[in-house]
Amino acid sequence: MEKRRDIEYEVESTLNSLDGAQRAEPGEFFFTRLQARMRQSGATDAWERFISIITRPSxxxxxxxxxxxxxxxxxxxxxxxxxxxxEQAMLQQAFADEYQLGIVTYYEYEKTEP
Incomplete structure (x- = not known):
């Protein structure tokens, strides 16, 4: 029974400690400082981090x-x-020599008479 009374006392004292509680208010210029910090952290995007790593001397x-x-x-x-x-160059040259692919003129053709 004594344990139960101790628990009830602790619960009651905890609830009584909340009687004077008020809503938390931010300090002056809190939102201005928060916005500045968010802008500063957003400025380091992926490209800036990539460039900062690459430009390291090592x-x-x-x-x-x-x-x-x-x-x-x-x-x-x-x-x-x-x-x-x-070997491939020699084979190509031999093929070109065999079929006279290196010489292209139109004046060497003989005219055949009918």
Whole structure:
């Protein structure tokens, strides 16, 4: 029984503590400061964050180095003649020589008389 009285006393004291409660009011210039903060946080959109990450020196130097290495690798593979390319060029030249595809003139045709 004593426990029940303690609980009732606690409930009653809690309800009595709310008697002097008033509605909470915001401080002066609260809405102005809130609007300014919202504008400030909205200004950093996705593009600005992306640009801020890319312009970091470590990311920029790594990106430039990667582009230069890819460019050098492609240049080296294009400069080195491969065996397959040279064979293909020889076959095309032999085909063109066989059928005289390299010479296109209209004056070499003979006129046949009927």
């Amino acid at each position: 990311v920029a130097i790594t990106g430039i180095a990667l582009v230069l290495m890819l460019n050098a690798g492609l240049a080296l593979t294009q400069l080195r003649p491969s065996q397959e390319r040279s």
